[in-house]
Amino acid sequence: AEHPYNHLIDTLKDGRIKFFNPQKLNDPRYDKLPLSIRVLLEAAIRNCDGVYTKEDDVQNLLDWQQQQNEAEVPFSPARVLLQDFTGIPAMVDLAAMRDAVAKHGGDPGLVNPKCPTDLIVDHSLQIDYSKWCVSLKNQEVELIRNKERLQFFKWCSKAFKNVNVVPPDVGAVHQVNLEYLSRAIQVTDGFIYPDSVVGTDSHTTMINGLGILGWGVGGIESEAVMLGQPVSLTLPHVVGCKLVGSINPLTTSIDIVLGITKHLRQAGIAGKFVEFFGPGVSQLSVPDRTTIANMCPEYNATVSFFPVDQVTLKHFKKTSKFGRSDEKLELLESYMRAVKLFRSYGEPSEDPQYSEINLSSIVPCVSGPKRPQDRVAVSSMKEDFQSCLNEKVGFKGFHVSKEKQDKRVPFLHCGQEYQLAHGSLVIAAVISCTNNCNPSVMLTAGLLAKKAVEAGLVVKPYIRTSLAPGSGMVTHYLNTSGVLPYFSQLGFEVSGYGCATCVGNTAPLPDAVVDAIKQGDLVACGVLSGNRHFEGRLCNCVRANYLASPPLVVAYALAGTVGIDFEKEPVGVTSEGKEVYLCDIWPSREEVQQTEEDTVICSIFKDLRGRMEKGNTLWNNIECPDSLVQVPPPPSIENAHVLLFLGNKVLTDHISPAGSIARVSAAAKYLLSKRLTPREFNSYGARRGNDAVMTRGTFASIKLQNRFIGKPGPKTLHIPSGLTLDVFEAADRYQRDGVPLIILAGKDYGSGNSRDWVAKGPYLLGVRAVIAESFEKLHKNQLVGMGIMPLQFLPGDSADSLELSGKERFTITQPDSPSPRQRLTVQTSQGKSFSVTALFDTEMDVTYFRHGGLLRYVARTLL
Known part of the structure; x- marks a missing residue:
């Protein structure tokens, strides 16, 4: 079918470069849109296919003033960014999907990322040697310790189309993204459009300091984008943050970050976009801006956006991001000005009226x-x-x-x-x-x-x-x-x-x-x-x-x-x-x-490109077999006991396996059974592709506060026997008896940085629902993506107010045709019942859940 917005196509460079020009809509609402919303609008226009992105979505974006925080809109980013801790389970899932598609008579070769995906191997380095030892020693140990993971990454780079693996010893994901991968614009099949990205690293938001819209998502969501599904988001409020005054000579960018963080936390901007404007912005270099943008998850914003301006152009020229071609820089500026994505901070007429922060008031912190x-x-x-x-x-x-x-x-x-x-x-x-x-x-x-x-x-x-x-x-x-x-x-x-x-x-x-x-x-x-x-x-x-x-x-x-x-x-x-x-x-x-x-200077950035493209001798010598993936079996779903009875502010650090593997943990017992010594345990992050280790490491934090136990630690009560066991051991007993599980929690369940195992781990432990007073939104989305129900107590209700002991059996009545934000009834074995809200925000959330999670939905779509 003909593209519904073909009439918006415009050209640059004597007709050689095409682009969708939203200004040709001749809609006065466009000039009033925040620049970050204009990026979302351009993507919706360009990707409007009548299926995932519809003309109604374009109209909702144009009508941002009335629809913000109401309408759900899709966003198809230009690329996906993965670091290795979150990248390995994503690639394992893709490999497992190939296996599933093949078993059902489909072509496994169909399972490839449709969206360009960069995977940076950067989280496996461990500081075994410090002080006056050379870094090469740490790198050698890293490559030996992580040989299986690196073999798998190398296999992925060969097996999947549209996947670029950046080898170890090049740099951290966010810095490689800034220095090498980001372009501010993308040109594909003769069309130019803004660069944008979603990533599974908490530092993905740094890229907003370069005028590139991007934020962090869970591993499940990133896989959906890789496979051609758009990210669904509630059309956000956009808060303008005006910077004025002069910077204190002793103040560094991290001081400015902490000052802005405190201000914005007090402003209550959870889930919102922040755009910076005002004369103070021109004092900030691109690295200053990216450092500020990086911390936006800490004040709960989705992004902190610095639109492209003269400082951005100067940075691109200095770093040779486009080589030495002034023509490409001119193309960047011409396009950004043509679609009104270029900012001049010296033009107050372009500024919205919002709060301001005086830079001179910020002190070292x-x-x-x-x-x-x-x-x-x-x-x-x-x-x-x-x-x-x-x-x-x-x-x-x-x-x-x-x-x-x-x-x-x-x-x-x-x-x-x-x-x-x-x-x-x-x-x-x-x-x-x-x-x-x-x-x-x-x-x-x-x-x-x-x-x-x-x-x-x-x-x-x-x-x-x-x-x-x-x-x-x-x-x-x-x-x-x-x-x-x-x-x-x-x-x-x-x-x-x-x-x-x-x-x-x-x-x-x-x-x-x-x-x-x-x-x-x-x-x-x-x-x-x-x-x-x-x-x-x-x-x-x-x-x-x-x-x-x-x-x-x-x-x-x-x-x-x-x-x-x-x-x-x-x-x-x-x-x-x-x-x-x-x-x-x-x-x-x-x-x-x-x-x-x-x-x-420019030569430094050329050196980085060389390191990326050549790799290193140890990486280049790694050989990989044709297949490396073992698919975990999906557990069954029936009735429910409470696995954990938790309080407020349960962090992702408490849920997801992170850091070193304790020698007395369930994961350590498993590795010892495989004849590994403690020195060979590595970290949970390095073993994110191993479901046996990661499931045992879920809720293994020494700081976990489980009300069944009364003191911090990775223990819980196995209710039928009355025994206190490791969380995995208790869950394993429940699963062998065919008993599914739920979790009871307080406020802000799942706060912290994004990790896909925050949802995968509980799912593989047998958890089928989490009932909490409130959820961190990203974690709520991860639960839905794994087929776990996020259920919220009604206002005023809590486990305490309902006098729940956690030792009851719970039955959750589900309708045949669930709908967003539907109320469900929970019945306990003590004869008590109460209502909860199922936090399915969109019809797509409901669809994913009915299919048992996002991955099963995508696999069936391919078939």
């Missing part, structure tokens, strides 16, 4: 000790940590008695005696998450290290320091600027390229340090330049962790404690007894900008 939203001014850090010791156990408190707060524990390390106290630093990590894409903060940290070494300062050798750049580009400009040797002298040796400390891939601390922490029951600390630091995630014995900019990571490493007032106390004392203060060694903003201008 850190965030912690347990949550990214708990912002602490550096000037108040010493006082705040002291209050954390005093407060009762909670998000900020550790409840250490007064008589124990001054306790010091001596220990020996490398033949020398040291002391640990509350607040002592034992981990200092400059890692790939959030900051390493930003040359300004990395060079600030490097220049700070240089000045510290020149002043005669050192970092105590027992502190586990590490520098895990987001890509080889970072090492290149740190080396060119001359600061890398000073990083190394302080113990921040380049340990490899990829996510490391932030995802729990930290080798154990020295035994003497661990023993001292346990002996004194100390609140030891970690400081990292990431955006994830929930308690116990970095290391089980490190209870307080703070997010900070890279230069502040170096500063706290020099101090050896978080209990310091940098304005009044020296950051260190030289061997001659001279006190050195932070202000003595902090580089000026002008010095950093000049260094960046001199060192971050």
